Amino acid sequence: MGEQDNGRNHAGASDGQAAEGGPAEVGVGTAAVSGSSVRVGDRRVGAAVRVGRAVQTILNALAAIARLVGSLFAVVLLIRVGLAFVAVNPHNVIVEWIVGFSDAIVLDFRDLFLPTDPRIGLAVNYGLAAVFWLVAGMVVGWALSALGQLAAGRPRL
DSSP: OHHHHOHHHHHHHHHHHHHHTOTHHHHHHHHHHHHHHHHHHHHHHHHHHHHHHHHHHHHHHHHHHHHHHHHHHHHHHHHHHHHHTSOOOTTSHHHHHHHHHHHHHSGGGTTSOOOSSHHHHHHHHHHHHHHHHHHHHHHHHHHHHHHHHHHTTOOOO
């Protein structure tokens, strides 16, 4: 009676059946196959998740760069507006660079408004271009960030 209550006898009996090719072998084989297929599936899902997160990281970095570029363009335009109201040496390399670069990024805002005072016109037109670049940087950054969320499988609400 003592041997029947021992847990080792029960395990030994099922091991004996498995070794003999009894019904325990089917259960063991099925568990091993289903366990390995789950692992393979998990690896594939894990790889997809890692790729999605990598794409999300790249798109978030691009979103940050878009916001930064928009902000830097706006700052250069606002510095250009400030230079119009103070006496500066127009032949200074820094002033020439700011004027040349701001003239390139002002786009078609340069002659949008034509008041009688050219400094006011420059302030309004370049200021409007600065607002445009801020908004454009934020919108592009938001779109890239949302695309990154979709790539990672987490849609933005």
